[in-house]
Amino acid sequence: MAEYKDELLDHEYDGIKEMDNDLPRWWLYLFYLSIIWAFLYMVYYHVMDIGYLQEDEYRKEMNPAYVRVAEGGNKLLGVLSEYRSPYFNPRGDLTPRERYLAQHDGSPLLVMTRETDTTTYELLTDAMLIASGGEAFQKSCSQCHGKLGEGGVGPNLTDYYWLHGADMTSVVKSVKYGYPTKGMISWRGTLSEEEIVNVAGYVLSLKGTSPPNAKAPQGDPVAE
Ligand code: HEC
Structure with missing residues (x-):
């Protein structure tokens, strides 16, 4: 046990001693890297709204021409003005309110109910x-x-x-x-x-x- 002497902690209970072994370097660096990665991920997908999350990916797959617009009024830390993706298209997506409604009353992505077959539309003449x-x-x-x-x-x-x-x-x-x-x-x-x-x-x-x-x-x- 001699090689662990330095890492032997000071306490002992019923003959059980506690060791404090350093984590391997490679493991630690992976761990730090994952923290940095998570931070970048969060900024990219959730703060700046650049990356497409699954909802947008779904829409994109259904319609190759789909582009997403950053939600209105997004201000990074209240400082940067609204972020617009390079694909900005003002009509291309829901407003935050529409998105909210979509999630709560079952409109766009969550269309579950169709109009009944009795709903009809008149041909446009105007x-x-x-x-x-x-x-x-x-x-x-x-x-x-x-x-x-x-x-x-x-x-x-x-x-x-x-x-x-x-x-x-x-x-x-x-x-x-x-x-x-x-x-x-x-x-x-x-x-x-x-x-x-x-x-x-x-x-x-x-x-x-x-x-x-x-x-x-x-x-x-x-x-x-
Ligand atoms: C990404 C490609 C794509 C886009 C964009 C698109 N459509 Fe379509 N549309 C299709 C395909 C594919 C079908 C055939 C669906 C099927 O096979 O049942 C279709 C079917 C239709 C039909 C039914 C045709 C029939 O024979 O009954 C109508 C009407 C229609 N589209 C109108 C539109 C209108 C209006 C828009 C724009 C608001 C639009 N489409 C945008 C791909 C597209």
Whole structure:
């Protein structure tokens, strides 16, 4: 036992002595490193909000065009002004309030309840609303459905073949709830209720236009 003499502590109970052995250096350094790492991690993900947490990763996976906006009013230590990620897109995400609501009343990510089948929507006729739907379409939808709705990753929206129905109610619901397992996210939460209706109105205004490079029809034929 001689080699441990220095580390033998001063007390002894019923013949049991306590040793105080130093931790191996490599272990200690790993330990310090993990503390530093945890600190950097916290700053990166939680304080500065740069890194995507699982919720954002999920949205990104569902919609490759997804970008996250730092929550409004974030001030690091009350000093630095609101942090914006390099992908800043003012319409790309929920406001803190919407995020709160989403978590507490089951809107965007936690959509569990759909509208009942009896909820219906009227076809839009107001040209202004349709035009504003067109803007939203270019911004949020054209990367998958094409600038003219001709289709791409997503189906052609200009033909008479539809997967999920070509009436206003069906289209609003397609946009609102999406088909997440098929690559079409739920836009509820990213777009407001009116924007969804407007964009659906715009989508239906495309029906019957014949853009170049149209994607082959998918789904069932609908009335012209
Ligand atoms: C990331 C790609 C992507 C984006 C962005 C996207 N969609 Fe889709 N969309 C799809 C895919 C894929 C489908 C087909 C889903 C299926 O197979 O059931 C689809 C289906 C649809 C349908 C149903 C079509 C049918 O035949 O019934 C509509 C309507 C639609 N999208 C509208 C929109 C609108 C409006 C937007 C913008 C707010 C949008 N999509 C954004 C990929 C996308």
